[in-house]
Amino acid sequence: xxxxxxxxxxxxxxxxxxxxxxxxxxxxxxxxxxxxxxxxxxxxxxxxxxxxxxxxxxxxxxxxxxxxxxxxxxxxxxxxxxxxxxxxxxxxxxxxxxxxxxxxxxxxxxxxxxxxxxxxxxxxxxxxxxxxxxxxxxxxxxxxxxxxxxxxxxxxxxxxxxxxxxxxxxxxxxxxxxxxxxxxxxxxxxxxxxxxxxxxxxxxxxxxxxxxxxxxxxxxxxxxxxxxxxxxxxxxxxxxxxxxxxxxxxxxxxxxxxxxxxxxxxxxxxxx
Amino acid sequence: xxxxxxxxxxxxxxxxxxxxxxxxxxxxxxxxxxxxxxxxxxxxxxxxxxxxxxxxxxxxxxxxxxxxxxxxxxxxxxxxxxxxxxxxxxxxxxxxxxxxxxxxxxxxxxxxxxxxxxxxxxxxxxxxxxxxxxxxxxxxxxxxxxxxxxxxxxxxxxxxxxxxxxxxxxxxxxxxxxxxxxxxxxxxxxxxxxxxxxxxxxxxxxxxxxxxxxxxxxxxxxxxxxxxxxxxxxxxxxxxxxxxxxxxxxxxxxxxxxxxxxxxxxx
Numbered sequence: 001x002x003x004x005x006x007x008x009x010x011x012x013x014x015x016x017x018x019x020x021x022x023x024x025x026x027x028x029x030x031x032x033x034x035x036x037x038x039x040x041x042x043x044x045x046x047x048x049x050x051x052x053x054x055x056x057x058x059x060x061x062x063x064x065x066x067x068x069x070x071x072x073x074x075x076x077x078x079x080x081x082x083x084x085x086x087x088x089x090x091x092x093x094x095x096x097x098x099x100x101x102x103x104x105x106x107x108x109x110x111x112x113x114x115x116x117x118x119x120x121x122x123x124x125x126x127x128x129x130x131x132x133x134x135x136x137x138x139x140x141x142x143x144x145x146x147x148x149x150x151x152x153x154x155x156x157x158x159x160x161x162x163x164x165x166x167x168x169x170x171x172x173x174x175x176x177x178x179x180x181x182x183x184x185x186x187x188x189x190x191x192x193x194x195x196x197x198x199x200x201x202x203x204x205x206x207x208x209x210x211x212x213x214x215x216x217x218x219x220x221x222x223x224x225x226x227x228x229x230x231x232x233x234x235x236x237x238x239x240x241x242x243x244x245x246x247x248x249x250x251x252x253x254x255x256x257x258x259x260x261x262x263x264x265x266x267x268x269x270x271x272x
Numbered sequence: 273x274x275x276x277x278x279x280x281x282x283x284x285x286x287x288x289x290x291x292x293x294x295x296x297x298x299x300x301x302x303x304x305x306x307x308x309x310x311x312x313x314x315x316x317x318x319x320x321x322x323x324x325x326x327x328x329x330x331x332x333x334x335x336x337x338x339x340x341x342x343x344x345x346x347x348x349x350x351x352x353x354x355x356x357x358x359x360x361x362x363x364x365x366x367x368x369x370x371x372x373x374x375x376x377x378x379x380x381x382x383x384x385x386x387x388x389x390x391x392x393x394x395x396x397x398x399x400x401x402x403x404x405x406x407x408x409x410x411x412x413x414x415x416x417x418x419x420x421x422x423x424x425x426x427x428x429x430x431x432x433x434x435x436x437x438x439x440x441x442x443x444x445x446x447x448x449x450x451x452x453x454x455x456x457x458x459x460x461x462x463x464x465x466x467x468x469x470x471x472x473x474x475x476x477x478x479x480x481x482x483x484x485x486x487x488x489x490x491x492x493x494x495x496x497x498x499x500x501x502x503x504x505x506x507x508x509x510x511x512x513x514x515x516x517x518x519x520x521x522x523x524x525x526x527x528x529x530x531x532x533x534x535x536x537x538x539x
Contacts, residue, residue, distance in 0.1 A: 164379040166332075166337055166369075167369065168390060170368060170369045171444070172361040172394045181390075186379070
């Protein structure tokens with residue numbers, strides 16, 4: 001971890017993500033206004049010292065809504081990736097460890113899932129369910145486990161033939177010990193990297209869904225639906241589109257920097 | 273002579289390999305072709321041969337790390353090839369292995385104490401305190417210190433790592449140890465130390481070694497008997513002096529001719 005943070009890219013990503021997380025966690029303390037408080041006296045005000053990011057069509061403070069929106073974006077990203085990673089590790093481990101017909105079935109399932117455009121699949125599923133933050137997290141998680149599965153399987157296949165795994169087998173270790181003590185701990189680095197990168201794309205998907213009105217429902221704030229509100233006023237209230245757009249950009253960039261920096265720092269094969 | 277402790281009878285192992293146009297055909301590669309070997313109690317049997325001759329496959333098949341396609345492995349009156357699951361795992365305690373690559377054979381994410389103690393933990397030998405004592409005793413015996421238990425493999429040199437590998441195999445007090453090219457990845461100066469350690473331990477613990485090697489100079493030092501493998505077949509077997517002085521097979525003679533500095537060795 002120390003080595004990872006000495007990498008300037010990873011460090012920049014880490015600072016961005018840590019900053020946004022702190023803002024999200026302490027949103028109720030930082031936010032100058034109630035994010036849902038309507039103030040008809042202050043409709044569509046441009047950014048000022050009272051309203052740092054201006055106000056929206058209902059007079060709500062955009063800065064406060066952005067802070068609470070950050071909570072949604074980060075939570076969706078992390079929980080969705082948590083679900084995807086958990087599924088990916090289990091299926092990938094089964095596939096790579098036992099091989100044979102189980103492997104064939106799991107890998108074909110991965111191929112089928114990858115052949116479906118994920119965003120449209122999520123759209124279709126959300127259209128049937130009630131759009132709620134929990135449904136979104138679950139659906140994103142259930143449609144993005146394929147990469148991790150392949151990754152874990154590949155790691156297991158290559159580690160399975162290594163001498164230290166064979167040594168443990170010679171000692172008399174059972175499958176469980178081989179998997180949890182030897183194979184999984186040595187596969188963690190690529191899993192962490194791919195998870196961090198996965199959070200970036202989950203944040204994007206959530207923003208996209210909310211923008212289309214299938215995500216987080218009003219009045220609850222999310223970066224995606226602040227953008228949607230802003231598009232009606234884009235000609236004279238630029239702040240409604242600019243700030244959520246920037247926030248999404250910076251968050252995704254932060255996760256990508258952190259993920260790629262971690263990959264470079266933790267991969268012994270990559271050259272400095 | 274002494275009793276036979278491990279015996280392989282008519283061992284066969286095949287690999288299917290795709291061949292022909294578009295890889296549609298298959299050819300059978302015989303990694304082990306009707307091989308029989310006997311290891312005598314307290315002695316060292318060296319398996320020699322060039323790369324790809326099947327010597328590592330033989331070692332792994334004897335220890336049931338790879339399934340056999342035919343034949344039986346008799347150890348303590350039981351056919352290991354017929355055992356499965358818990359029964360086989362229980363027997364593994366007595367059949368250990370020292371690996372070739374000291375950098376690949378230790379889990380980089382485990383501490384030395386954990387690596388050496390893993391076998392004791394798996395077989396639930398003694399309580400935590402006894403296990404720790406046995407690990408310490410074994411580590412000191414192979415030339416490491418108690419304080420090394422908390423370190424990770426990357427903090428050691430190749431020779432030290434091989435000592436750790438030996439400690440891991442011997443802490444279980446096995447009867448048979450398969451040494452798969454245990455010194456070929458080490459510097460020549462370290463090789464002699466490790467070979468000496470293996471020989472001392474053999475006497476102290478009444479071990480029987482199956483010693484896989486392509487290095488005939490090393491084999492001459494450590495082996496009592498030699499078996500020569502070529503293309504999956506055992507072509508010659510006998511006491512080390514007889515094989516080196518009067519080899520009966522043409523292939524063995526060629527192998528011996530290829531030893532660098534063999535004249536100096538003969539002198």
